[in-house]
Amino acid sequence: MKLASLLLALVCCIAHADEGPHAYARALAHRNGIGMAPDARIAAQWMAKAAGEGEARAMFAYSNMLWTGEGVTRDEALSRFWLEAAAERELPEALQELALALRHGARGFALDEARAAVLFQELAHAMRHPRH
Amino acid sequence: MRYQIGIFLLFSLCGAGAFAAPVAGTRASLALLETTDVHSNVLGYDYYKLAPDASFGLDRTATLIAQARKEFGNTLLLDNGDTIQGTALADYQALAAPLACDRTLAVYKAMNHLGFEGGGIGNHEFNYGLAYLSQVTGNRFDVAGVDPAKPRCAGPAFPQVLSNVLSLKSRQPLFAPYHIIDKQVSATGADGKPVQVAIKVGIIGFAPPTIMSWDKRWLDGKIYTEGVRESALKYIPEMKAKGADLIVAISHGGLDASPYSPAMENGNYHLAQVDGIDAMLIGHSHQVFPNAASTSPQFDLPGVDKEKGLVHGVPTVMANLWGKHLGVIGLHLTFDGKRWVVDKARTTVEARSAQTGEKSFVAADPALTALIADEHEATIRFVKTPLGETTFRMSTYFGDVGDVSALEVVNQAQTAYVATYIKTGMPELAGLPVLSAAAPFKSGIAGAGDFTDVRAGSLAMNNAADLYLYPNVLYTVKINGDQLKGWLEHAAGRFNTIDPARKGPQELINTSFPSYNFDSLTSKDVRYEIDLTRAPGQRIQKLRYRGKPVGAADLFLVATNNYRASGGGGFPALDGSRTVIASPATNREILIAYIKQVKTLKRATHASNRSWRFARVKTAGPIVFHTAPGMLALAREAGLKQVSLYKADDGLGRGFALYQVDLSK
Numbered sequence: 053m054k055l056a057s058l059l060l061a062l063v064c065c066i067a068h069a070d071e072g073p074h075a076y077a078r079a080l081a082h083r084n085g086i087g088m089a090p091d092a093r094i095a096a097q098w099m100a101k102a103a104g105e106g107e108a109r110a111m112f113a114y115s116n117m118l119w120t121g122e123g124v125t126r127d128e129a130l131s132r133f134w135l136e137a138a139a140e141r142e143l144p145e146a147l148q149e150l151a152l153a154l155r156h157g158a159r160g161f162a163l164d165e166a167r168a169a170v171l172f173q174e175l176a177h178a179m180r181h182p183r184h
Numbered sequence: 185m186r187y188q189i190g191i192f193l194l195f196s197l198c199g200a201g202a203f204a205a206p207v208a209g210t211r212a213s214l215a216l217l218e219t220t221d222v223h224s225n226v227l228g229y230d231y232y233k234l235a236p237d238a239s240f241g242l243d244r245t246a247t248l249i250a251q252a253r254k255e256f257g258n259t260l261l262l263d264n265g266d267t268i269q270g271t272a273l274a275d276y277q278a279l280a281a282p283l284a285c286d287r288t289l290a291v292y293k294a295m296n297h298l299g300f301e302g303g304g305i306g307n308h309e310f311n312y313g314l315a316y317l318s319q320v321t322g323n324r325f326d327v328a329g330v331d332p333a334k335p336r337c338a339g340p341a342f343p344q345v346l347s348n349v350l351s352l353k354s355r356q357p358l359f360a361p362y363h364i365i366d367k368q369v370s371a372t373g374a375d376g377k378p379v380q381v382a383i384k385v386g387i388i389g390f391a392p393p394t395i396m397s398w399d400k401r402w403l404d405g406k407i408y409t410e411g412v413r414e415s416a417l418k419y420i421p422e423m424k425a426k427g428a429d430l431i432v433a434i435s436h437g438g439l440d441a442s443p444y445s446p447a448m449e450n451g452n453y454h455l456a457q458v459d460g461i462d463a464m465l466i467g468h469s470h471q472v473f474p475n476a477a478s479t480s481p482q483f484d485l486p487g488v489d490k491e492k493g494l495v496h497g498v499p500t501v502m503a504n505l506w507g508k509h510l511g512v513i514g515l516h517l518t519f520d521g522k523r524w525v526v527d528k529a530r531t532t533v534e535a536r537s538a539q540t541g542e543k544s545f546v547a548a549d550p551a552l553t554a555l556i557a558d559e560h561e562a563t564i565r566f567v568k569t570p571l572g573e574t575t576f577r578m579s580t581y582f583g584d585v586g587d588v589s590a591l592e593v594v595n596q597a598q599t600a601y602v603a604t605y606i607k608t609g610m611p612e613l614a615g616l617p618v619l620s621a622a623a624p625f626k627s628g629i630a631g632a633g634d635f636t637d638v639r640a641g642s643l644a645m646n647n648a649a650d651l652y653l654y655p656n657v658l659y660t661v662k663i664n665g666d667q668l669k670g671w672l673e674h675a676a677g678r679f680n681t682i683d684p685a686r687k688g689p690q691e692l693i694n695t696s697f698p699s700y701n702f703d704s705l706t707s708k709d710v711r712y713e714i715d716l717t718r719a720p721g722q723r724i725q726k727l728r729y730r731g732k733p734v735g736a737a738d739l740f741l742v743a744t745n746n747y748r749a750s751g752g753g754g755f756p757a758l759d760g761s762r763t764v765i766a767s768p769a770t771n772r773e774i775l776i777a778y779i780k781q782v783k784t785l786k787r788a789t790h791a792s793n794r795s796w797r798f799a800r801v802k803t804a805g806p807i808v809f810h811t812a813p814g815m816l817a818l819a820r821e822a823g824l825k826q827v828s829l830y831k832a833d834d835g836l837g838r839g840f841a842l843y844q845v846d847l848s849k
Contacts, residue, residue, distance in 0.1 A: 080761045109750075109760065116754040140481055142469075145750040148654065156629050156698040165630070166542075169239070173505065174470055176655045177223075177270075179746075179770075181307060181398040 072107030092123030111138035112146045128160045147175040206381045208521035209374030215256035218503045218511030219263045220467030223270025225506040226294045226556055231272035231567050232649040238545045240506035244538040246549035248510035258369040264467040265306025265436040276563045278312040285337035289320045290559040292340040294552050304389035304434030305346040313402040325358050327351040328406045345389035348415040361419050362388040364428050386428030390435040394449040411446025416458040429524045430462045438469035439482040456495040463513050464500040472535045473502035493533025501533055509535045570642035574785040578638040581815045583624030585845050587822040589791040590636045592706040595620035597778030598743035602660050620743040625653040627699035632812040632839040652772040656745035660765035665738035667757040669724050674755045676723040678702040682716040684803045692809040701753040705795040715799035745771050798847050806844040810834050813841035
């Protein structure tokens, strides 16, 4: 059910693609205390919203927040889900994080050198024309 | 369901030469074969590892092409661009030893040999500038920056098409927007007898309009782009009027269901909805399509059938990258007396892999090896060309316990780059201390040989790739003293918490914290200790800058890479919001430039500034760690007297030895 609702959230991004960057900026402001007191909980809420609206940078940041439990209940599986989602969108840093995790067996991923190698190739390409 | 394709008999007859005009009931099959994003990988060879790699290369696609040609009576081999850039071979021919006018680029030589019949242009074709692209494609672009007096040079022996990239000077497309190929095919006549006929296949090319930002320095003020839909609507009727029986879109992009914009990068979801396109060859995203198992969001869109390979009903293929796959669209055509009709129900779409098993691949075509042997060898010499030399061995075997022999030069190169960057372009940052962080990327995860290890002697590009493994670009963040401490605290998560009273051996390394996140500083201005007896988050002690404790209000610039600065590794305060320099230069390029400038690396000046040490503590038992056997001398050379061999074989069967570090020293 959780996965289904997340997929639904991803689908919604098609219709609201312009809202992602706005929510992401709000999330960063709350997370880092830019122009306001830092508040990890509110930051996580905005980050989740931005991620749901298709903002790859937010997917990556939210994955990190879920991994450490920053402002949100720690959830390794959901963290991996959002990391995969950000990598699917060719965010270079997410591609690298995922590739490294697969090569080293980090973040709860099983070792998968073959997939890591493919992702590193993707990374090399994505670095030549970043989209974000 | 069947659909009609207009045909103009007169044109067909003219184009077909001796070929007979088809009669009603004539049947033919034609397979469109696609390569895309080959990125100059003619041979399966890793020029940085200087080793063959069977998992990619046009030499293996060649075998897939040969198989498809045997299977289908008639094939049309087309490439979808991102062809001339992507390997050291490409850089060698473009930058190190620029191609002579009468020579054909290695990848085009290979494609000519394989009998490519048409090609598109991708975004990476523009990476080396317009003059180079004009030359190597055998064109004479009428565009600013390209000398009109220059002769037409050698290029591919097949037509290249690109409809949506235009010269500001001439207001005309740089390349032919489309080309109509008189494809001579073997068919079966209405009487069941073999017959040769011609089918006019129109190919039209598209590149992502986003090239204007990606290669702004080459393209700004010289060319402009149009949307893929607009270009298609302009030219497809013209192609039909000239007799095209089939329209094949060679579009370098993926699928994106966002509302259409002429500037969108991946416009093919919308292109497929333009009337008249019979097949789409797509690319750019390095994905496989059709692929029922794909989780890529671009293939989970309304109107996209990722099992059958249809986008709004248009047969569509994307053949991965680097020659790993061959796209195959099988069309079955019948001439109804006026036009060729495609039997849509029988159309097949496949992306065929060169990989046949977990570690097995189709055979490589040795002809390509022979064909580009000179260019290949020259590239290897180029990669091995000395940049400088090192008088000491640079390795990461003891990176976890403080050997900076492979790290300090990275930090020095990054620091020097940022200092110059600020001096020349960002005076507002002048006066802030510039630090740099680096981590050992290779720490034995794949075995005892999986460490950075550059022997004393000359340093070449492949060594630089060993010293800086990843294709990152240099980023610099502006942080305060607390954030700097938090960064180092997070990095110190590399270690387990040590109980000094425990008598048995204790493992030093927290294996759930990878080495690539063990950032450290190598600045003579910074000193800090890592107290392993404390819990994670409380380990950084005595953090000082130029002898003074670092306070919360102190500000620093720290050079790192885009991965770290943008959130990689989940370091506190690093999520992109503190980036003040996002350099276009890769960390590896910066390292190479530094080595070229310094010429000779010496231990005293490039491998002796360790900013950190373990806080001294007497432990009852040994603190042990695993690294390659027989390397103790390197620890000694690095001045790590507290390291000794504990067991020559750690007993885990992976070829590692067990060393110990005395924390009391």
